[in-house]
Amino acid sequence: MATQPKNIIIIGGSLAGLMTGLTLKHLGHTIRIYERSPTTLLHSQGAGIVFGPEAQSFFSQHVHVSRSLSISSKLRQTLNRDGSILNRDEREQKMVSWDLLYFCLRACFDGLKSSYCETPERKEEEGKGKYFYARKVTGVKDLGEQVEVEFEDVDADDLFGSEKADLVIAADGPSSSVRKLLLPEVVRTYAGYVAWRGTVVESEASKLLKTTFVDHFTFFHGPGIQILSYLIPGENGSLEPGKRLINWVWYCNYPADSPEYKDLMTDSDGHFHHTTMPVGKIQDQLWTQQKEHAKDVLPAAFSELVCATKMPFVQAITDVISPQASFFNKKLLLVGDAVAGFRPHTAASTSQAAYHALLVEQMMKGEISNEMLDEMMDYARHLSAAGQKMGNRSQFGDAGINLKVS
Structure with missing residues (x-):
């Protein structure tokens, strides 16, 4: 344990x-x-996550709640166009x-x-944790022994502030505002395709959907198309059969400059979204078109799954990687997607x-020093390259594409 808090x-x-x-x-x-975010809770959009070994290890060591977290799929399968x-x-x-x-x-x-789990008792040896909403960071300064963080309150017109810390960690995602302040030349780029996503409650699924997708990690590949599906916990994290969700991607x-892409990322109120089209904001006619497209190109089970979805959303697939994770003599670190935003094919963000x-x-x-940063960057470069290779092979037959997202 650190000698000085x-x-x-x-x-x-x-x-x-x-x-x-x-x-x-x-x-x-x-x-x-x-x-x-100014809201008291972030919104998940109903997203499913593959719970990999690193995440399992972290939760077993640090998240002490008396409930199960995951659903196991024991069979991975790929369908032909005819459903076989x-x-x-x-x-x-x-x-x-x-x-x-x-x-x-x-x-x-x-x-x-929350209704998801109980709140464990705080142990005496633990430090204190506080969570602030609506704080948009606008600057970071190296003060020698400390770092100063400047911020504004996004809920208030003229409320600005600054606070000092011994260590600052930027975990603010692939569009990291901190990374932009320090490395403005690092640009998040659009990969030329999007992920339509949605869920269907297991109890509302037909016999075909249950037979195909329940307890199975299922794929279909076609020209310029990949779709996959797996079960995830349902409302309030329920793992009970019937209450779980069949999640699909x-x-x-x-293409970035196509009218179709610009139309897709323009919501029902006329606002353009650069990376995510939220639940409930997709233009009705575009969702209708996508469901008709599903009937034309997908196996029957996947087509039915898409058409049974009530609240889809869309994510633009992007690439970004920082050349470094440490600043201000290791008093400021980037972590998570702020270091590298992987394509979802790797299932490696979490x-x-x-x-x-x-x-x-x-x-x-x-226990470790400089090698930590080398490990972080080696991991980031390896997974970034792997995600690009998988995505480009799937969507473009290995054709590289590198289009900017502002």
């Missing part, structure tokens, strides 16, 4: 920020998380939902009460966040 600010209050904050709180440090089985692979994978992980982390970090190509949190823990305990 530190005053630490974490910028970004999603999974990476909470994981890192929780490990440091368990070491006795005082943690303040600044989240720019192309291949099967008996490989167990664990699935979870963003919202279940978030609420369990919040319960352990700052005692947020459908990758479709949209794993990277957990991996970084555990590395930071080792660094603060004095």
